[in-house]
Amino acid sequence: MPRARPPIDNTPPGKPGDCEVIEIPNKLAAKVGPGQGIDRAALERAEAVVEQVKASYDGRLESELEELLDEFETMQAEGRLDLDQLHDRVHEIRGEAGTFGYPLVSEIGRLLCELLAPMDQVGEAEKQAIETHLRAIQTVVTRKVKGTGPDVAKQIVEGLRVMAEKTLA
Amino acid sequence: MSYNLENLQILLVEDNLNMRALVRAMLRALGFETVRDCANGQQAIEMLQQFTPDIIVSDWMMEPVDGMDLTKFVRNSEESPDAYIPVILMTGHTERWRILAARDTGVNELLAKPISARTLYDRILAVIEKPRPFVRTKSYFGPCRRRTNWQDYLGPERRQAAQSVEGASVQAQEIDRLLESL
Numbered sequence: 001m002p003r004a005r006p007p008i009d010n011t012p013p014g015k016p017g018d019c020e021v022i023e024i025p026n027k028l029a030a031k032v033g034p035g036q037g038i039d040r041a042a043l044e045r046a047e048a049v050v051e052q053v054k055a056s057y058d059g060r061l062e063s064e065l066e067e068l069l070d071e072f073e074t075m076q077a078e079g080r081l082d083l084d085q086l087h088d089r090v091h092e093i094r095g096e097a098g099t100f101g102y103p104l105v106s107e108i109g110r111l112l113c114e115l116l117a118p119m120d121q122v123g124e125a126e127k128q129a130i131e132t133h134l135r136a137i138q139t140v141v142t143r144k145v146k147g148t149g150p151d152v153a154k155q156i157v158e159g160l161r162v163m164a165e166k167t168l169a
Numbered sequence: 170m171s172y173n174l175e176n177l178q179i180l181l182v183e184d185n186l187n188m189r190a191l192v193r194a195m196l197r198a199l200g201f202e203t204v205r206d207c208a209n210g211q212q213a214i215e216m217l218q219q220f221t222p223d224i225i226v227s228d229w230m231m232e233p234v235d236g237m238d239l240t241k242f243v244r245n246s247e248e249s250p251d252a253y254i255p256v257i258l259m260t261g262h263t264e265r266w267r268i269l270a271a272r273d274t275g276v277n278e279l280l281a282k283p284i285s286a287r288t289l290y291d292r293i294l295a296v297i298e299k300p301r302p303f304v305r306t307k308s309y310f311g312p313c314r315r316r317t318n319w320q321d322y323l324g325p326e327r328r329q330a331a332q333s334v335e336g337a338s339v340q341a342q343e344i345d346r347l348l349e350s351l
Contacts, residue, residue: 021313022303024253028223029297032172036298038290039171039200046198046286053191060187088230095261096188098283106283110261117264125337132341139348149351156347163340 050099057100058144064093065141072134076127086130087116093137104140104149107157108133115164129167133160172297174200180222181206182213182239183259184231192226192259195286199293210234214242221250224296226280226289229260229271236260237274244275244311252310253303255296259284275311277301 068089075081094109112133119126136156139145145153179201183189189206196204205220207213209231225243227236234242240256243249258271261282271279278292301312 018306020305022305024300024303026297026300028177028255028300031176031223032174032297033176035170035172037171038294042171042174042199043286043290046195046290049194049198050191050286053187053194057187091230091261092185095259095282096185098261099188099191099285100283103283106261113261114264128337128341132337132344136344136348139351143351145351152347152350156344156351159340159344159347163337163344166340167337 054101061093061097061100061102061105061141065138068093069134069138072130081122081127081130083116083119083122087113090116101146102140103147104145104153104157105137108136108140108160111157111160111164112137115167118168125167129163132163136160172200174293175202177201177223178203178205178220180213180216180220180225180227182208182210182225182227182231182236184208184228188228188259192284192289195289196226199286199290210236210239210242213239214248217243217250218248222254224255224257224293226257227259229258229262237271237276240271240274240276240311255300255312257292257296272314273309275309277312 071089072086075086090109090112094106094113097103097109098106112130115129115133122130140149140153148154179196181189181193181196181204183192183206189208193204193206205216205222207216210227211234213225213227214234225239227239229236236256236258240258243254243256244252255277256275257278257280258276259280259282260267260271262268262271268279278295280288280292303311304313
């Protein structure tokens with residue numbers, strides 16, 4: 001997926017009457033029958049399922065991260081940093097890590113994605129910022145820091161945020 | 170009284186095996202008996218020739234056809250089995266332009282990653298309880314885009330002062346020091 005913003009759509013705004021509003025019957029409501037709101041028991045069952053699946057996730061996250069770090073190393077060795085590929089891999093990991101109980105990985109991944117998204121060239125400062133983010137993710141995963149982590153995690157995230165901002169400026 | 174979700178058929182489209190297994194398990198636990206799944210938008214389009222789901226829950230980033238193109242197919246293709254199928258798009262994107270692009274493609278609900286049983290359930294209830302009318306203009310066909318909570322998905326847009334190599338190095342060292350005490 002391209003990281004860059006596509007061209008702005010210059011389609012002129014519509015005139016009154018250009019817009020057709022279609023009211024459709026609520027087929028879903030008809031199928032699920034009368035009821036309302038959240039079924040607490042169903043929600044608790046679903047939350048229990050999440051906890052079960054989370055338990056087997058640690059090893060998978062570690063191997064996915066290893067693959068990412070290997071790819072980054074190879075890119076560097078070959079002198080070609082594929083920012084799209086890197087962005088997509090980090091994006092993938094950050095999406096699942098948060099869901100599976102590693103919000104700190106997700107947060108650092110988000111910062112790294114925001115760093116990579118507008119980047120068009122990679123100098124020393126950019127490379128250093130990318131490496132620092134990857135190192136932070138690796139540390140969180142190898143030390144199995146689940147949840148939002150201890151207080152020092154906030155300082156790390158803030159440090160990375162400032163680093164990314166300055167790198168992109 | 171709670172809804173009888175057994176009667177609704179879900180098409181789940183997600184290329185990440187971990188996420189697909191998790192979301193499928195959550196949907197089943199919530200009460201959906203028919204959850205058919207596949208790994209990308211291309212496979213989903215093929216499956217849509219065989220059955221018509223009541224709700225599509227799809228990831229955004231997939232190859233060769235992503236969740237946005239799948240939504241375009243559902244809304245605009247003559248081969249779509251039903252142009253009005255609610256689409257819930259799962260995404261980790263927070264950039265404003267991406268969120269608005271999803272909205273402008275005809276997505277009903279966005280499900281921001283990381284996802285939880287609660288957020289998934291909330292989005293499903295939204296398409297059941299608060300369906301929006303569809304709108305057709307010269308450039309758009311899909312659920313009415315006038316809603317207030319698109320902003321909920323948007324992350325901050327930030328830019329500040331320039332970074333020197335020396336500055337980056339000092340910051341990297343400071344972050345490494347903090348990582349040591351993690």
